[in-house]
Amino acid sequence: MKELIQTLVETNSPSGYENAVRQLIRQKIEPWVNEIKVDALGNLLGIRKNPNAPKIMLVAHMDEIGIMATHVDSKGFIRFIPLGGVYPHHCVGGRVRFLNGVAGVIGVEKLSNPQELPSLEKMFIDVGAVDAKSCPIKIGDVAAFERPFLDLGKRWVSKAMDDRIGVAVLIETLQSLHQSAFEIYAVFSVQEEVGVRGATTAAFGIAPDLGLAIDVTATGDTPKGNKMEVELGKGPAIKIRDAGMLADPRIIKWMIQTAEKASLPYQREILEFGGTDGRAVQLSRSGVPTGVLSIPCRYVHAPSEMVDRDDVLNAVRLLTELLNNPPNLEFSA
Amino acid sequence: MKTTEIKSILQQLTSVPALSGYESRLHETLNALWQPYLDQTSISRVGSYHALRYGKAAEPRPRLMLTGHMDTIGLMVNRIQDGFLRLTAIGGIDARLLPGQMVTVHGKREIPAMIVQPPPFLLPKEFQTNPVPLQHLWADCGLSADQARQQIQIGDLVTFDQAFLELNNDIVASPGLDNRASLAALTVCIQELTKHQPLWDSWFVASVQEEETQVGALSSAFQIQPHLAIVIDVTFANSPGSPPHKTYPLGKGITLGWGAAVHPYLYNSFKDLADQLEIPYKLEPMPRRSGTDADSLQTVAQGIPTMVIGIPLRYMHSAVEMVSLKDIQRVARLMVEFIDRLDVDYLEKIKWDETN
Structure with a gap:
């Protein structure tokens, strides 16, 4: 599974520009589904047919946060805006890779007060150009953060664990699943980071009987970090609520009882900020009973998002x- | 219906706490209050309560949806720290009102507790003299660390423990009057409507999660696809020093919403009807969002002409919300008369060009 994760996280595909990762996922799921579709927004759907069974929509978003070039000055410096939730304090000194392969480093204007946290407006990307003409980047070009996969043994680190780890859990589950009580719609959604757009249309198109999003959640186990009970390595988390939704109590109960019956570790999750594709599914059409299977992740939306290997493997087991x-x-x- | 009877309905409705996302506890109460008077009832896929009274017109009949949200605000256990409970809000909770508040923790059993504000020297400097935000408060149920872990889990609900209080002049106070006051009005309307033979189908909806995502109103409107919708919710009643242009007298009449969420033709219909019936009302300007289910419901599918009716309420989102039974009675009466007068060709009369 580690190789799968590494390939997924090192494929750059920010929100709205998911082509590369879609092609990769398509290849990986082809042997394990009966039908593959790409919908109008670019969501990839893998369908495991089971005609008389209830329809479940499993959704992991395949986009990642990134940036878009907005201006190239006469010396070839590039100004940019965020695609999704990009924090300025993670950008300084960072590196990006544009989808045309060009790499760049993020520089900052001289700050009048070095103590202040500079906003993204005070930053620029330097791709090594000497002037505007030689700059290989145009307005509108998109980049992902550049950071290789890091294997720390029990812990894995990447700039795109959110939510390629959910994508990996979903692919791995499709591979290991022999039979199911559901007709499965495995959705690899686009544009989650810019407002759960892909999942909105995918849910409308599928009209599922129930929904389950697979995404990362934050943890409270780092020095003076978030005040929450989820920890790395204590098992996948079952969402009770986040800022975007209250998970359906029937789905919470189902997930907890299933985990306990299978003697799998799990954690009860309350996240006081953020949201997932689960919200879009729950709010679709006449409403969909929806929950979220979360993979605990430290440093979410930083270029070094960290998950625990056993949490990932147990997430696959629980989903199965x-x-x-x-x-x-x-x-x- | 007399206000004494309305009081007893409201008491039944407020006796069951049903926080956003966890409204199914109220289904049984609604079965008792609504089912005997209606042709069919059902539960939506996300837990909203649907009840239908068939109209007398020939099919296909137009559909009217009348909705009040059934969820209430409250708290949820977020962390358990040495036996003390840290809390997160369900819906918009005013943390300033929480210290000293008695609550019930819905753990493995119902556990009494109180919300406590730590002494100033335990608080960050900025909160020593200012209101203390929720993350610095806790609930104390007198349990040891082990007992708390055994009996209480992350995600357990915490509800206000305050009795229903009858004051003078048909005024009552209770937690959860937002929005059980509106469900009481819908109940009265449903029961009074048995004396009438309306032409339209009337769908009565108790929607879930208005205080959070409004998923109830969205999904029920999608399922029912009503031709018109009326949203009943509480609004701000006045008190000493409150701005007169943002608050409405308690017990002196209802409000009729006016703004983007409200179809002006519907507003005019309700205004004319209230004038005719001599039901006192105030226009409630809602230039942007109405702060009710109407905001979601109005734009479902191809769009739904929507009306918002308000019941003035004091001390919104506190454990001592206060309403007048007379205002509930007025809303119910206005709805009954509106439903009763709906002609089959009402929809053809709704013309944007003829409204202002």
């Missing part, structure tokens, strides 16, 4: 169990 044990969707008093 879930797909073989359908939930009871009755409401309880």
